[in-house]
Amino acid sequence: MLNFPVPYDAETIYSVIARAGVNLAVLSPKQLLDDVFQDRKVVATMDLPCNLNKIAFHLQATGKFSALELIYQHTLFPLYAVFVPEYTRLKAIELMCESSGGTVHMMLGIAASNVKTDGYFRYCKSCLQSQYEHYGVAYWKREWFLPALKFCSEHGELSVMTSSFKEHRHSYFSASDLIGLSVTKDSKRGEIGQKISSKAIELLQIPPITSPSTNQWTAFYKKLASDLSYTKGKNVCHSSIYERFIASLPEASLKEWGLYEGLDSETGWLKTMFRKHRKSFSYLQHLLIWHVFLPELEVKEIIRQVCNMPLNKTKHRPVVEKNLEPSGECLEKRCEWEMIVKKLGVKGARSSNGGGALYAWLYRNDRIYFLAFNAKYKKKENGARVQKVNWKERDIKQTKRLFRLLNDSEANFPKQRMSSNWFLKQLGRDSMIYAYRDKMPLTWQFLNTFSENVVEYQLRRVAKYCAEQERKGNDIKPWKLYREAGLSDQRIRTETRAVLSGLGYIDA
Numbered sequence: 001m002l003n004f005p006v007p008y009d010a011e012t013i014y015s016v017i018a019r020a021g022v023n024l025a026v027l028s029p030k031q032l033l034d035d036v037f038q039d040r041k042v043v044a045t046m047d048l049p050c051n052l053n054k055i056a057f058h059l060q061a062t063g064k065f066s067a068l069e070l071i072y073q074h075t076l077f078p079l080y081a082v083f084v085p086e087y088t089r090l091k092a093i094e095l096m097c098e099s100s101g102g103t104v105h106m107m108l109g110i111a112a113s114n115v116k117t118d119g120y121f122r123y124c125k126s127c128l129q130s131q132y133e134h135y136g137v138a139y140w141k142r143e144w145f146l147p148a149l150k151f152c153s154e155h156g157e158l159s160v161m162t163s164s165f166k167e168h169r170h171s172y173f174s175a176s177d178l179i180g181l182s183v184t185k186d187s188k189r190g191e192i193g194q195k196i197s198s199k200a201i202e203l204l205q206i207p208p209i210t211s212p213s214t215n216q217w218t219a220f221y222k223k224l225a226s227d228l229s230y231t232k233g234k235n236v237c238h239s240s241i242y243e244r245f246i247a248s249l250p251e252a253s254l255k256e257w258g259l260y261e262g263l264d265s266e267t268g269w270l271k272t273m274f275r276k277h278r279k280s281f282s283y284l285q286h287l288l289i290w291h292v293f294l295p296e297l298e299v300k301e302i303i304r305q306v307c308n309m310p311l312n313k314t315k316h317r318p319v320v321e322k323n324l325e326p327s328g329e330c331l332e333k334r335c336e337w338e339m340i341v342k343k344l345g346v347k348g349a350r351s352s353n354g355g356g357a358l359y360a361w362l363y364r365n366d367r368i369y370f371l372a373f374n375a376k377y378k379k380k381e382n383g384a385r386v387q388k389v390n391w392k393e394r395d396i397k398q399t400k401r402l403f404r405l406l407n408d409s410e411a412n413f414p415k416q417r418m419s420s421n422w423f424l425k426q427l428g429r430d431s432m433i434y435a436y437r438d439k440m441p442l443t444w445q446f447l448n449t450f451s452e453n454v455v456e457y458q459l460r461r462v463a464k465y466c467a468e469q470e471r472k473g474n475d476i477k478p479w480k481l482y483r484e485a486g487l488s489d490q491r492i493r494t495e496t497r498a499v500l501s502g503l504g505y506i507d508a
């Protein structure tokens, strides 16, 4: 896809795709999905989009924006990355590069978390205005979509639209359409929300690092309690922590964020965070504790301290792996799952009758085996598919077609520049060829040798005009030559000008 927009600072991938649709005047949402992903089933996702290899491919000419950079700089992934085990972090990255079928949200614990995202479009009017002044367009910023937090760190409460992402499942809604829109909600409150939002932005800026283990998180919060003298011997004084926490944050905000209920109970999340970590907590739970107990420290410093906590023997291994003695029920379900997968593949098995329930059960109760088996099976499937292609034969056939195109061009004189992209478009499979560049050396040799640059394109048009005039026995008139060859003083390249003046058609 040519002229794919380059992402602005903190712009979501969703927004970049929406802008691509506007720039290229693609009116049909399905057509846009086709152009961007070559897949009409992709779901337009604001927070954690997938298929990022394809976006990185459209941006490859910029020399920046690998899929990993896109994940860390233009999605909400960093809100989760350091809080989940390393194994989950890597698996989620892998899924976001390809198509995931919604697994990423499940893996990162978003569906199960108390801290929910409402799924509505949100924006900050003042930010929109300044984007418009700077760039002439508006775009969706990732920090407007923090789960539960609806604040711009600079300007206060965000405006929430009445339409949700679900209503626009396969289409991309451009932020530029918001200019001039009436606001549904805009009030001045929530200084605390603003402060937490700016902490969240610090978290979003953490670069890719290995996730701390659950043991390191446990050690970090134990040490925090002890540094603040909230311990008696080896025990943590949960009641003192609770009192300071509740006194520092407005009850209404905690309620709004879904973090108030059961806060003081024995199994409440605040106590659990100061005990041995057995599961991941949400970004907001961590940020609130840091806001109350470590107000002076920057987020990156906190993460650095956690990463420096001693790793003990379980290291980066997921905690579940230790008690891997599968029960009878577990073995039965594994067997059942493997049988369906062998027949229908992982995707087919999941949507088959009873397959969905089996999928959910294994995911919940036997995750390590389950993800490993599925990944292995998918790899095998892909391997089988890739091996079927005879690359050598394809390369030769394709190069022959390219030569035919080149020969035909003398007679039918293409109006566009015969660039590499032009040739590939004629073949009708441009993105595939880029992706398998290494496997098709002849094709690439052809493109490097025969594709036209701008000067060659200008001279081809000049030559056409001159040959025609000669055939008709006419004189060559410079003004006519310019017009017929589509040249102008602004567009003509120095090299073209030199040739024309060498031939005596124009003055040097």
Ligand SMILES: [Zn+2]
Binding pocket: 124, 125, 126, 127, 128, 152, 153, 154, 155, 156
């Ligand atoms: Zn703002």
